Amino acid sequence: MAKELRVGMIGYGFMGRAHSNAYKRLNDFFAVQHRPVLKAVCARNAEKAKAFAEIWGYERVETDWRKVVEAPDIDLVDIGSPNDTHYEIALAAAKNGKMVLCEKPLAMNVQQAEEMTKAVEAAGVPNMVWFNYRRVPAIALARQIIDEGRIGQPFHYRATYLQDWTISPDVPQGGAALWRLDASVAGSGVTGDLLAHSIDTAMWLNGPITRVVAKTQTFVKERKHAVTGKVEPVQIDDACMFLAEFANGSMGTFESTRYARGRKNFNTFELNGADGSVYFDLEEPEYLQFFEYKQLQSGKKVESHLTGWRKIHTTNSEHPYMSHYWVPGTCIGYEHTFLNALADFVMGIESGKPAQPDFRNALQTQKVCDAVLESARTGRWTETGVELEAVGKAS
Ligand code: SOE
Numbered sequence: 001m002a003k004e005l006r007v008g009m010i011g012y013g014f015m016g017r018a019h020s021n022a023y024k025r026l027n028d029f030f031a032v033q034h035r036p037v038l039k040a041v042c043a044r045n046a047e048k049a050k051a052f053a054e055i056w057g058y059e060r061v062e063t064d065w066r067k068v069v070e071a072p073d074i075d076l077v078d079i080g081s082p083n084d085t086h087y088e089i090a091l092a093a094a095k096n097g098k099m100v101l102c103e104k105p106l107a108m109n110v111q112q113a114e115e116m117t118k119a120v121e122a123a124g125v126p127n128m129v130w131f132n133y134r135r136v137p138a139i140a141l142a143r144q145i146i147d148e149g150r151i152g153q154p155f156h157y158r159a160t161y162l163q164d165w166t167i168s169p170d171v172p173q174g175g176a177a178l179w180r181l182d183a184s185v186a187g188s189g190v191t192g193d194l195l196a197h198s199i200d201t202a203m204w205l206n207g208p209i210t211r212v213v214a215k216t217q218t219f220v221k222e223r224k225h226a227v228t229g230k231v232e233p234v235q236i237d238d239a240c241m242f243l244a245e246f247a248n249g250s251m252g253t254f255e256s257t258r259y260a261r262g263r264k265n266f267n268t269f270e271l272n273g274a275d276g277s278v279y280f281d282l283e284e285p286e287y288l289q290f291f292e293y294k295q296l297q298s299g300k301k302v303e304s305h306l307t308g309w310r311k312i313h314t315t316n317s318e319h320p321y322m323s324h325y326w327v328p329g330t331c332i333g334y335e336h337t338f339l340n341a342l343a344d345f346v347m348g349i350e351s352g353k354p355a356q357p358d359f360r361n362a363l364q365t366q367k368v369c370d371a372v373l374e375s376a377r378t379g380r381w382t383e384t385g386v387e388l389e390a391v392g393k394a395s
Contacts, residue, residue, distance in 0.1 A: 002027070002033060002034065002035035003033055003034050003035065004034070004035055004037050004075070005034040005035065005036045005037065005075055005076055005346070006036075006037045006039045006073055006074050006075045006076065007023055007036050007037065007038055007039055007040075007074070007075070007076050007078060008039055008040045008041075008042065008062075008068035008069070008071060008074040008076070008077045008078065008098075009038070009040070009041045009042065009058065009078045009080060010041075010042045010043075010065050010068060010077065010078065010079050010080060010081045010085070010089055011042075011043060011079070011080035011081030011082070011085075011103075012041055012043050012048060012049055012052040012080075013080065013081075013176075013177065014177070015080040015103045015130070016041070016043075016052065016080040016081075017056070018080075018132075018334075018335060018338045019078050019080050019101070019103075019130065019338060019342075020038065020041075020056040020058075021056075021335050021338065021339070022335070022338040022339040022341070022342040023036035023038060023342065024036070024038070024056070024057070025339050026339065026342055026343060026346065029324045029325065029339065029343070030324055030339075030343040030346070030347075032343065032346045032347060032350060033350055034346050034349070034350070036342075037059075038056060038057050038058045038059065039058065039059050039060065039071075039073055039074055040058060040059065040060045040061070040062050040067075040068050040071065040074065041053050041056070041058040041060075041061055041062070042061070042062040042063065042064070042065050042067070042068045043061075043063065043081075044063055045063075046061060046063050049061045049062075049063065065081075065085070065089050065092075066092065069089065069092045069093045069095075069096050069098060070092075070096055074098060075098065075099060076098060076099040076100070076101065077089065077090075077093035077098045077099070077100055077101075078101045078102075079093075079100065079101070079102040079103060080103050081103075082179045082185050082186070083105060083107070083108055083179075083185060083186050083187050083192065084108055084184065084185045084186075084187070086102055086103070086106065086107055086108075086112070086116070087107055087108065087112040087115070087116060090102055090116045090119065090120070090359075091115065091116065091119045093125075094116075094119040094120045094122070094123040094125055094127075095119065095123065097123060097125060098125060099125050099126040099127065099349075100120055100125060100126075100127045100359075101127070101128050101129075101130065101345065102116075102127070102128075102129050102130070102359070102362075103129075103130050104129050104130055104131050104196050104197065104200070104362065104365075105187065105192040105193070105196040105362075105365070105366060105369060106129050106359060106362040106363060106365070106366050107187070107366055108187035109187060109366070109370055110363070110366050110367050110370045113359070113362070113363045113366040113367075114363060116359055116363075117359040117360050117363045120358075120359050121359075121360070126345070126348065126349050126354060127358050127359045128341070128345045128348075128354075128355055128356075128357065128358055128359075129357050129358070129359065129361075129362035130338065130341055131196075131197065131200040131201075131341075131357050131362065131365075132337040132338050132340075132341050133197055133200070133201055133267065133282070133337060134200065134201065134204055134341070134356075134357070135321065135336075135337040135338075135340035135341045135344070136280075136282070136285055136337055137286070137314040137315075137319045137320045137321050137322055137332070138280055138285065138286060138287060138288035138312070138314040138319075139201060139205075139280055139288075140320035140321065141288050141312065141314050141319055141320055142205060142271070142278045142280060142288055143204060143205055144320065145276075145278055145288075145290060146205055146206075146271070146278070149275075150275060150276050150290075150292060151271060151272075151273030151274075151275060151276045151277065151278065152273040152274035152275030152276065152293075153249075153273055153274040153275075154206055154246070154248055154249075154250040154271055154272070154273045155250050155251070155272050155273060155274070156250060156251060156252070156270070156271070156272040157202055157205075157206050157244070157246065157250055157251070157252035157253075157269065157270070157271050157272075158252065158253050158268075158269065158270045158271075158272075159198040159201070159202055159252065159253070159254045159255070159268065159269045160198075160254075160255045160256070160266060160267075160268050160269075161190070161194040161195060161197060161198045161254075161255075161256040161266070161267045161268075162255070162256065162257055162258075162260035162263035162266040162267075163194065163257070163258045163260065163263060163264060163265060163266070164258065164259065164260050164261050164262060164263050164264065165258055165264075166181060166220070166238065166258040166259065167258075167259050167261065169220045169223065171223065172223055172224045172225060172226035173223040173224070173225055173226070173232070173234060173236075174225040174226050174227055174228075175225070175226030175227040176226065178226050180193055180236075181223065181234070181236055182225070182235075182236070183235035183236045184235070186236060188236060188237055188369065188373055189216075189218075189236030189237035189238055189240070189258070190236075190237055190238065190239060190240050190256040190257060190258055191216070191237055191240045191256070191369050191372055191373055192369055194256045194258075194267075195240055195242075195254060195256045195369065195372065196365055196366075196369055197267065198254055198256065198267070198269065199254070199365045199368045199369065200357060200362070200365045201269060202244075202252060202254075202269065203364065203365065203368070203386070203391045204356075204357075204391075205269070205271060206246055206248065206250060206252070206271060207246055207247050207248050207388075207391060207392065208246065208247040208364070208384075208386045208387075208388050208391040208392070209244045209245070209246055209247075209252070209368050209384055209386060210245050210246065210247050210383065210384055210386065211244070211245045211371075211381050211382065211383055211384065212242045212243065212244050212245075212368065212371050212372050212375050212381070212382055212384060213242060213243050213375050213379075213380065213381045213382070214240060214241065214242035214243075214372040214373070214375040214376040214382075215240070215241050215242070215376055216237035216238075216239065216240045216373070216376040217237070217238055217239045217240075218234050218235075218236065218237060218238050219238045219239070219259055220234055220238065221233060221234055222234060237373070237376070238257065238258060238259055239255075239256065239257035239258070239259060240254075240255075240256050240257075240372065240376065241253070241254065241255045241256075242254050242372050242375065242376075244368075247388055264283075265282055265283070266281070266282065266283055267281075267282035268280060268281045268282065274293075275292070275293050275294065276290065276291050276292045276293055277289075277290070277291040278290050278291075279291075279309075285331075285333075285334075286313055286314055286315055286331045286332075287311050287312065287313060287314065288311075288312045288314055289309050289310065289311050289312070290309070290310045290312055291308070291309045291310070292307070292310070293307065294307070295307065313329070315328055315329050315330060315331055316328045321336070321340045321343075324343075341355075360387075360390045361390055361391065363390070364384075364386045364387060364390050364391050367384050367385050367386050368384045368386060371383065371384040371385070
C-alpha cells in the first residue's frame with residue numbers, strides 16, 4: 001500500500017517545474033513505497049501560481065509560504081524559490097517537522113547554511129539539496145570507477161562551467177527569471193550558481209577541498225534593474241576562476257563564466273590519476289570518457305598497443321540509474337537527473353540510509369564558495385574549513 005508524500009512546493013520557476021516533474025514521474029519509474037501528492041504550490045503572484053498549479057496538478061495555491069510550512073496536510077516542503085528565501089523557509093519548515101528539500105546553493109552564505117543544517121538536524125527531519133548533476137548516469141559511473149580504484153592516486157582535477165546568457169549589457173538585473181544577476185537575491189554570481197555544482201561534483205568524486213585562491217571579474221559594471229527601472233552597479237561575479245588543494249594531495253582548477261560565447265551549459269570535469277583518467281562534458285551527457293593506463297591481461301596489469309581513451313555510452317542497464325528506463329542505447333535527459341535525485345531521497349527515507357547531499361554535505365560546498373569569494377576579495381590563499389567527515393560520508 002503506497003504511503004502518501006504530500007508536497008508543498010515553494011516557487012514556480014525553472015526549478016519549480018524541474019522538481020514538480022520529478023514528483024509526478026517518480027512512481028512511473030521507481031518501485032518505491034511513497035507516492036508524491038502535489039498538495040500546494042506557493043508564490044507571491046497568485047495568478048501565475050494558479051496557472052502553474054493547473055498545468056502541474058497542484059491541489060491548491062498559497063501566496064504566503066508560512067501557510068505551507070505550517071499546513072498539517074504537508075509532509076515535505078520543497079524550496080525552489082530564489083536563494084534569499086531558502087534560509088527562513090527551511091528554518092520554519094524544520095521547526096514544523098517537515099522534510100525539507102532545497103534547491104542549490106543551500107544558502108546565501110555559510111552562516112545561514114550552518115543554521116539551516118543545525119535546524120534540520122535538531123528536528124530530525126529528512127533533508128537534501130538538489131545538486132542534480134550527481135545523478136547524471138555518466139557522472140555516477142565516474143564515481144563508481146574511482147571507488148573501484150581504477151584511477152589510482154589522483155593528481156589533477158579540472159572543472160569548467162560555462163554559459164553565455166549575460167553577455168549583453170541590455171540584460172537587466174533583478175526581477176522574475178533574472179534574479180540570478182542580483183547579488184541581494186542570489187548571494188553571488190557564477191560562484192553560487194554554477195561553481196557550486198562543480199564544487200559539489202568535485203568533492204563527491206575527489207574528496208574535500210581544503211584551500212583555494214580565486215579571481216573574480218564583473219565585466220558589465222552597471223545594469224538596469226528589471227523591477228525599479230534604475231541603472232545600478234552590478235554586484236555579482238560574472239566570472240570566477242580558482243585554484244584548489246584537495247585533502248588527498250591532488251590539485252584542481254575551476255573556471256566559470258556566463259560570458260563564454262557559444263557555451264550554453266558547458267559543465268565539464270576531468271580527473272587524472274596515476275592509473276587512469278575520467279572526463280565528462282554535459283554537452284554530451286550520456287558519455288563518460290575513461291582512460292585506463294594498464295589493462296588486465298592473463299591476470300596481469302599491462303600497458304599495450306591498444307591502450308587509449310574509451311568513450312562509454314552510459315545507457316546499459318548496468319550503468320547507474322539506467323535499469324529504471326529504456327533499452328540499451330536510448331538516452332535519458334536533464335529532467336531525469338531530478339527524478340533520480342528524488343528517487344534516491346525517497347529510497348533513503350525508506351532504507352534509513354539518508355541520501356546525499358544532505359544539508360550538512362551541502363554546507364561544505366557553501367564553505368568552499370564563501371572561501372572562493374573571500375579569496376577573490378583578499379587575493380590570498382584561503383582555508384575552506386570543510387569538515388572532512390561530512391564530505392567523506394556515504395553517497
Ligand atoms: C543558471 O543559468 C542555471 O539555470 C543554474 O541555476 C542551474 O543550477 C544549472 O543547472 C543550469 O543553469
